[in-house]
Amino acid sequence: MDTQVCRVRFAPSPTGYLHIGGARTALFNWLLARKMGGVFVLRIEDTDRSRHVADSLAKILADMRWLGLDWDEGPEAGAAGGTGGSFGPYAQSERLAIYQEHVARLIEAGHAYHALETPEELTAMRDAARQQKIDFRYPRPDPLPTTAEVQAARDAGRSAVVRFKMPGEDITVVDDILGEVTLAADQLEDFVIQKGDGWPTYHLACVADDALMEITHVLRGQEHLMNTPKHIALQRALGFDTPHYAHLPIIFNMNGSKMSKRDKEKALKRGEVPPEIDVHDFRAAGYLPEALLNFISLLGWSTGDDEEQITLQETADRFALKAIGKGNAKFDRDKLISFNTDWSARVEPVRLLAGFVDYLRVNDLPMASLAEPMLQRVLQLCQGFRTFADVVAKVGFAFADDADIVYQEKAVRKVLEKNDGAGYGVLRALLPRLESIESWTADAIESELKAFCDAGGLKLGNVAQPLRVALSGGTVSPAIYDTLDLVGRERTLSRIKQTMMQGSEQ
RNA sequence: GGCCCCUUCGUCUAGUGGCCUAGGACACCGGCUUUUCAUGCCGGCAACACGGGUUCGAGUCCCGUAGGGGUCACCA
Numbered sequence: 001m002d003t004q005v006c007r008v009r010f011a012p013s014p015t016g017y018l019h020i021g022g023a024r025t026a027l028f029n030w031l032l033a034r035k036m037g038g039v040f041v042l043r044i045e046d047t048d049r050s051r052h053v054a055d056s057l058a059k060i061l062a063d064m065r066w067l068g069l070d071w072d073e074g075p076e077a078g079a080a081g082g083t084g085g086s087f088g089p090y091a092q093s094e095r096l097a098i099y100q101e102h103v104a105r106l107i108e109a110g111h112a113y114h115a116l117e118t119p120e121e122l123t124a125m126r127d128a129a130r131q132q133k134i135d136f137r138y139p140r141p142d143p144l145p146t147t148a149e150v151q152a153a154r155d156a157g158r159s160a161v162v163r164f165k166m167p168g169e170d171i172t173v174v175d176d177i178l179g180e181v182t183l184a185a186d187q188l189e190d191f192v193i194q195k196g197d198g199w200p201t202y203h204l205a206c207v208a209d210d211a212l213m214e215i216t217h218v219l220r221g222q223e224h225l226m227n228t229p230k231h232i233a234l235q236r237a238l239g240f241d242t243p244h245y246a247h248l249p250i251i252f253n254m255n256g257s258k259m260s261k262r263d264k265e266k267a268l269k270r271g272e273v274p275p276e277i278d279v280h281d282f283r284a285a286g287y288l289p290e291a292l293l294n295f296i297s298l299l300g301w302s303t304g305d306d307e308e309q310i311t312l313q314e315t316a317d318r319f320a321l322k323a324i325g326k327g328n329a330k331f332d333r334d335k336l337i338s339f340n341t342d343w344s345a346r347v348e349p350v351r352l353l354a355g356f357v358d359y360l361r362v363n364d365l366p367m368a369s370l371a372e373p374m375l376q377r378v379l380q381l382c383q384g385f386r387t388f389a390d391v392v393a394k395v396g397f398a399f400a401d402d403a404d405i406v407y408q409e410k411a412v413r414k415v416l417e418k419n420d421g422a423g424y425g426v427l428r429a430l431l432p433r434l435e436s437i438e439s440w441t442a443d444a445i446e447s448e449l450k451a452f453c454d455a456g457g458l459k460l461g462n463v464a465q466p467l468r469v470a471l472s473g474g475t476v477s478p479a480i481y482d483t484l485d486l487v488g489r490e491r492t493l494s495r496i497k498q499t500m501m502q503g504s505e506q
Numbered sequence: 507g508g509c510c511c512c513u514u515c516g517u518c519u520a521g522u523g524g525c526c527u528a529g530g531a532c533a534c535c536g537g538c539u540u541u542u543c544a545u546g547c548c549g550g551c552a553a554c555a556c557g558g559g560u561u562c563g564a565g566u567c568c569c570g571u572a573g574g575g576g577u578c579a580c581c582a
Contacts, residue, residue, distance in 0.1 A: 013582055048581060119580060126579095135508050135578080161580050178511065187509055187578090195580040202582045226510065226577045247511085250575075254517070295518090298531090302519055306530040325512095325519080328575060332517045335532040341545075384545030394543070415542095449541095464541040476543040483542095 006038030008217045009210070010071070013045045014056040017278035018063035020259060020331070021221065021251050024296045028248060028324075029219050030069045031297070034316040041213055042074030044091040045206070047199045057091075063279040066358075067289045068312065073213075087213040092205050099200035102208050102238060103162050103193060111237040112193060114150045114160040115141065137189040140165070159196030164203075164234060166190055171229035176217075176246040176321045183229045191230055207231050211240035219321075222247040222328075246321050249300040249328045259331060275333070286359050286388030287336070288352075291343035295336045299329040309342055341386045352379055359388040367392060367399055381478040381486070397472040398486045402494055405473040407502065415465045415475065416503060423466035424503040427496050429456070430463065434496070440489040442481040449481065470499035 010026040012018065018026070033040035042064070046052055061076060071077050073085025089095060106112035115138075117125070122138075129136035140163075145153075150160050166189060172182040193204035200208070210218060225247045235242050253259050253275075264274035264281075276282045282292050290312070297315050298308060301324050310318070344352065353376055360368035360375075367375070382391045397405060416423035433452050437444050453460055464480040471492060477483040484492050 011582090015582085045582060051581065115580095117580095122579085130507090133507070137578090159580085181510065183510075189578090192580050197580080199580090201580070206582085221576095222511070223576055224582090227582095249512080252575085256574075298518060300518090304520070306520075308519090308531055327512050329519090330517060332532065335518065338532055345545080382544080384543090386544070390544070460541045462541090468542060472542095474542090478543090480541055 004214070004216055006033060006036035006217060007041060007213070007215050008033050008038060008219060009041035009043050009213065009215050010069075011043040011045045011206070011209075012060055013048075013051065014060065015051055015053050016056050016059070016261065017280040018060045019261070019278055020276070020282070020296065023063070023067060023069075023279045023292075024251060024299060025219065025221055025248060026064065026069055027067070027293060027297060028301070028319075029217075030071075031316050031319040032217060032219060032321065033072070035319045038216075039072045040070075041085070041087070041215070042071035042077065042090065043209060043213070044075060044093075045202065046091055046093045047202065047205050049093075049199070059280065063283075066283055067279060067293060092200075092209065095205070095209070096199065098212070099194070099205055099208055100198070102204065103200065106164065106193070106237060107162065109237070110165070112162050112164045113141075113144045115163045115190075115192075116145055116150065116153045116158065116160055118158065137186070138163070138191075140190050161192045161196050162194035163190040164193045164230075164237070166230075167233055167236070171232055173225070173228045173232065173245060175225075175228075176244055177324050178225070178247060178326060181225065181228075183226075188229055188233070193234070203227065203230050203234060207234040207238070207240065210243060211235065211238070215243050217244045217246065219246045219248060222250050246324070249325060251296075251299055252328060252330050254330050254332060256330070283358070284362050286390070286392075287340050288343050288347065288355050290347060291336065291340040294343070295339045299331070300325050300327075309339065309346075337386050341384075344385060344387075345383065349376065349379075356388055356391065360392075365392060365396075367396065370399065378486075381482050394476055395478060395486065397474075397477070398483070402491060402498055405471075405495065405498075407469070407473045407499070408475075411469045411473070411475045415469045416499070421503060422462075423469070424500060426458070426463055426466045427470055427500055430467070431493070431496055431500075434484075434489075435493060437489070440485065442485040445484045446481040467496075470496045 008029040010022075010029045012022055012026075030040050032038070044057060046057075057075065064071065073087060074090045075084060077084040077090075084090060092099075103112065107114075126136045145160075153160055166185070168185050170182055170185050171188065172180050174180055191203060192201050194200055209215075228245055228247075232242050234240075251259060253263070257263075259275075259277055261277055264277055267274040274281075276285050276287075279292075283289075293312055294309060294315070301319070303310065303318055304323055347355070353372060356375055356379060357368070357372075359365075367378075370378075378391060378395050382394050385391050385394070416427075430449075430452060433448055434445075437448055449460070449463060452458070453463055460480075465475060467480055468475055468477050468483065471477065471483060471487050478486065487495070
């Protein structure tokens, strides 16, 4: 097996956007494939029709693309119109016949059997067991239901599932991260491989597909560790090789809770800003995929030295399963922000611009209609920003109508009204000076403002802040000369007048 | 609760018996730069969960305890 090319897969369920934890799993699979010169397969695990969410496949693919995790095989893999690989189809919903064939084989070989309990009956059995404080393990019927009994049950409108006969021996998982993990035979029960509706369960579909798609390494979250003995037993019964396994540590919130989509709803109910949970949330919040990827790659893995901020390519070059930690990690949003700040300052200007345009479009913001040179300039003026959201918060007012400027009470009080309206006084005195400027450029504005300060014995801050409030409604903007230039002569003057009018009304 | 996994600064981690007076990053604290915000620069605080072993020597190996996590579906 070791002489084959490395083939890994990421197998999400289409139940919504790509979760950040899923993205980390996808990333590690991708990294291993790229490091080994192997193949990265994207497979869709959609055998539970009741949990299917419309559009989620498209959303997951879009999230993968935004991250830049390209897949070699899978839906829409390769160039437009490409076949997507020769191990397809890559959606399990299109592979039903394959699974049924394997289930039949297992039954024929005596490795599986039909079971007739209804879900309700099973629940009752479990409840009874719990009341007696004993562990419930599905008791294999003895004798097994006969073909006639199965048929009779079906005729009576009851559905039959198929269960796999666990071999009754201890099973050891050899894990590339955790080492050897052995599960005792009495911990393993006969589990369902085919549901009452004829569809396979995750276990059967996963094992069959991994084998048929010739997957050599299975990297998945640690929550799957207890499933692995079942999968190994299935592989043995089916005559499949067991792939390498590596169970990744899980990612949690800073408070130790799971990062759940429900965190967003809860925060919303409390009137708080919802936390980013799905990849799409981070995209919409103005993060760069470079930063996100770099950050999550360090959750459970490290370069081994003091280097942290490296490119995806460098990460792939240095990636190794042995370097993955065993302990769970907490998702530190402050560190992510710091990484994003650094990446935003590092990335090529064209790349930054593309990211900004994407952010503007995803959020359908008015600034999306601005020409690229202007956006480029905005980015330039906002250097040091943490996320694209900061950029918009800092310059958005420059592209709004005068009437839409919201004057923040605190800013007005502190900057304009304080000291008997000193700020208003500055604006009044400054207005004619600004009106006299002939060519409205940052340089001309600078010399005029400096001259104004010198003449009045004022510090720049005494002038810049009133101007900022007048133009933006608040106290945050790019450097003041650039701000005036950005807003433009006409609107600069009109907003100063508008501000003074409001001041005199008080 | 049964079974399984994990345990170095608040957080992510380096560390694979002596190089550790335990390193880096984020956060935090202090200072500097600065026309606002944010950057940037300098400095500081801060950890081997606990208890037994093994060893000349343990953060590094073993056992136990405690704590955290996962899992016990006709979901994946």
